[in-house]
Amino acid sequence: MxxxxxxxxxxxxxxxxxxxxxxxxxxxxxxxxxxxxxxxxxxxxxxxxxxxxxxxxxxxxSPLPERSQLICVGGNYADHLAEAGLAPTEPVYFPKVWSALLPPGEPVRMPEPTTLLDYEVELAVVIGRTARHIAAADYLDYVFGYTVVNDISARDVMNRERLQIMLCKSADGFLPIADEIVTADEVELDGNTISCTVNGELRQKATLDQMLYDIPFLLEFLTRWVTLSPGDLVTTGSPGGSAMGRGPSAYLRPGDVVTASVAGVTSVTTTVAEASW
Structure with a gap:
């Protein structure tokens, strides 16, 4: 459903x-x-x-209930790690604040301080029951369904200070989300294509089986430390092809239209607009 x-x-x-x-x-x-x-x-x-x-x-x-946790995974595809110049030895997680969640149909507004606005398509897991110390083999007992998000980043913020991940990732509207959650029993995720286009141009494309850490492992590892509640969101990383790996002309500008998709799941289309504050 x-x-x-x-x-x-x-x-x-x-x-x-x-x-x-x-x-x-x-x-x-x-x-x-x-x-x-x-x-x-x-x-x-x-x-x-x-x-x-x-x-x-x-x-x-937005399909998520108010004040759900928004937990993202970084660097879960080898080609994206290569373009970022990173080599982590375990899954990397970071939160986004609630105000970063962008409801369907709303434009993402480009904050005036940034000129390097980036896109990253991600499959996201929606939790269905309280999860703590779960075993990878049992992960589906805790998954309600899946949706798609676009992990927006202000790359110039992290270029100045690598540790400034909150401002880079959690500005208002920096997590556009699709308008639906597809229940886990309705979709197989083995080799589905994950992709992102900007103004119709294909920028990112991979298959979900190219993840370095699969969903069962990501949830098992995370819940050793963090209790997840029904309605919480956990993303699964983005493949290579972001603007960071393509050069200055690939960064987003007002008027650009970005579509993030996962085959068999859903998609989210977002227009970039100038800041309104």
């Missing part, structure tokens, strides 16, 4: 996409749906089987 969060009559709702439109789950967001467990899932199955009427929301929102 493909879950979306929407706004209608001033209230939020969680729904699933169907041929007829969006069918409401009866819950306001993913966190409350997951908290209801099997009861919510059974109720949704009944709604779908009975042909419940579709809703036509005013707006589709």
């Amino acid at each position: 493909r879950f979306v969060t929407y706004s209608e009559d001033g209230r939020t709702g969680l729904g699933v996409r169907s041929p007829a439109g969006i069918v409401a789950t009866g819950y306001p967001d993913l966190r409350e749906y997951l908290a209801a467990g099997d009861t919510a899932a059974a109720e949704l199955e009944r709604r779908l089987a009975s042909g419940a009427p579709a809703v036509w929301p005013e707006r589709v929102l």
Whole structure:
């Protein structure tokens, strides 16, 4: 199933996409749906089987519940490590602040201090139940589904100071997210293509099996240290082809249109705009 969060009559709702439109789950967001467990899932199955009427929301929102953790993985493809000049010996994680999450359809605004705005397509995992010290073999017990994000960076910030990762990665809107979460039972992720285009030009392309650390290992390693909660997001790294590895002319400018995609999962298209503050 493909879950979306929407706004209608001033209230939020969680729904699933169907041929007829969006069918409401009866819950306001993913966190409350997951908290209801099997009861919510059974109720949704009944709604779908009975042909419940579709809703036509005013707006589709970010699919994540408010204040979910946003945890990113860096350097998980060999070609991206090469263009970055890095050689880590274990998975590298970093957080993004909540205000970095950019709802679907909103432009990413280029902060005035930066001239080197970069893109990075990433598959993201959405957690379905509390996860602590999980075993790699059991990872699917904790995964609700998948979505796609674009990990935006201000490279000139890190060029000045390598340790300044928060300002480089967490400016307002620096994590555009697709408008849906695809449940884990609906998609196989073996050799899916992950790609990014800028104004229709292919910039990044790889397959998910080129990850240095797969999703089971990433979650096992992370949850040795961090407790994950339902609705939290964990990205899985980006392949080579970012502007950092292509040169100055490849960096994003106002008016550029960036599409980040994972075959069989979803995509997110974002327009770059000038700063509004």
